[in-house]
Amino acid sequence: MSDALTLQLIDTHAGGDVSRIVVGGIKDLPGNTVRERMEYLQADADGLRRLLLFEPYGIPEMSVDLIVPASDPAAAAGYIIMEVMGYPVYSGSNTLCTAMAVLESGIVGKREGLQRFMLEAPAGLVQIEARVTNGVVEAVTAEGLPSYIDTYRAVIDVPSIGEVTYSIAYSGGFYALVDATELGFSLTRDEESRIAACAYDIVEAIRAKSVFSHYSLGNVGPLPFLHFMGPVEKVADDFYRSRSTTYVHPGVICRSTTGTGTSARLALMHYENRIVPGDRLETVSLRDTTFIGELTCISEAGGHDVVENTITGRSYLLARSEIVVNCDDPMVDCTGLRHILRDDSL
Numbered sequence: 001m002s003d004a005l006t007l008q009l010i011d012t013h014a015g016g017d018v019s020r021i022v023v024g025g026i027k028d029l030p031g032n033t034v035r036e037r038m039e040y041l042q043a044d045a046d047g048l049r050r051l052l053l054f055e056p057y058g059i060p061e062m063s064v065d066l067i068v069p070a071s072d073p074a075a076a077a078g079y080i081i082m083e084v085m086g087y088p089v090y091s092g093s094n095t096l097c098t099a100m101a102v103l104e105s106g107i108v109g110k111r112e113g114l115q116r117f118m119l120e121a122p123a124g125l126v127q128i129e130a131r132v133t134n135g136v137v138e139a140v141t142a143e144g145l146p147s148y149i150d151t152y153r154a155v156i157d158v159p160s161i162g163e164v165t166y167s168i169a170y171s172g173g174f175y176a177l178v179d180a181t182e183l184g185f186s187l188t189r190d191e192e193s194r195i196a197a198c199a200y201d202i203v204e205a206i207r208a209k210s211v212f213s214h215y216s217l218g219n220v221g222p223l224p225f226l227h228f229m230g231p232v233e234k235v236a237d238d239f240y241r242s243r244s245t246t247y248v249h250p251g252v253i254c255r256s257t258t259g260t261g262t263s264a265r266l267a268l269m270h271y272e273n274r275i276v277p278g279d280r281l282e283t284v285s286l287r288d289t290t291f292i293g294e295l296t297c298i299s300e301a302g303g304h305d306v307v308e309n310t311i312t313g314r315s316y317l318l319a320r321s322e323i324v325v326n327c328d329d330p331m332v333d334c335t336g337l338r339h340i341l342r343d344d345s346l
Contacts, residue, residue: 005341012315014291014315020046020065020068023101031118038080046292051325084251099130146306147169163179164183176226199249200251202249203226207222228247240282243283259313267307271305
């Protein structure tokens with residue numbers, strides 16, 4: 001294996017969504033900020049994303065997070081998020097997984113009790129709070145991105161389905177929010193393949209009709225996400241619960257409800273005057289895993305009521321591994337990859 005190099009990984013999952021955290025084997029990337037390093041990967045080194053998300057190393061349902069130096073001295077580390085749809089600037093489940101990885105790897109020293117630190121996503125600084133008991137990270141709370149409703153209860157004709165009512169939220173990416181019961185779904189695991197097929201058709205129809213623009217970021221690309229919403233149950237005066245599932249285009253149903261999906265739900269519930277700051281929503285996935293979103297305050301930006309929020313969940317350590325990247329292997333495509341692999345990983 002004269003042409004082989006290695007990558008060092010920590011695999012974790014949050015709510016069932018597996019994130020492969022790359023902690024070694026990649027050269028320092030060009031760019032002054034985490035966002036600029038992300039844009040370099042996207043334009044000039046997409047081979048890393050494709051290598052770890054597709055055969056023979058991975059599957060599209062996984063995510064990849066690359067640890068990079070933070071540009072802001074307040075942050076302990078930076079991270080770049082890679083998914084089947086591309087490079088989201090933020091992800092709740094990936095943030096929970098990355099926080100676990102930096103604690104388990106020693107990048108951030110693990111301390112008993114509650115500890116706080118910052119990470120830097122392409123979207124900016126993210127406040128993290130971790131609860132550690134007897135050396136075990138029992139829960140992580142991460143700031144969600146400020147979220148808002150762009151479009152409320154629009155109707156589109158989907159050839160395979162008929163008329164579908166949807167809202168559009170921004171919560172780190174644009175989400176189509178659709179009532180699952182209106183389409184006959186109970187959001188149980190046996191429906192997963194039908195949910196994916198239905199979501200695919202809805203997203204394709206919306207993409208053909210509409211382009212969405214963030215008030216400060218501008219055009220952030222075609223609609224990537226759809227979130228099916230189940231009925232909301234009031235559990236206590238300030239606590240709600242709802243079954244939910246997030247679809248990532250094209251064709252992936254997330255194992256968790258996703259942090260950004262939960263943030264999008266908070267934005268919609270506030271828009272409908274159903275929750276106020278301090279209220280929490282527990283979203284429950286097809287696999288019965290949960291995240292808890294809390295509406296912390298409301299601000300105004302770009303003519304929108306913007307929901308500030310946090311997402312709480314638990315991440316689990318799956319593996320520490322070193323994978324061999326053998327560019328001589330006909331199953332391995334090193335296009336857009338070889339130039340960022342560290343030579344000293346041989």
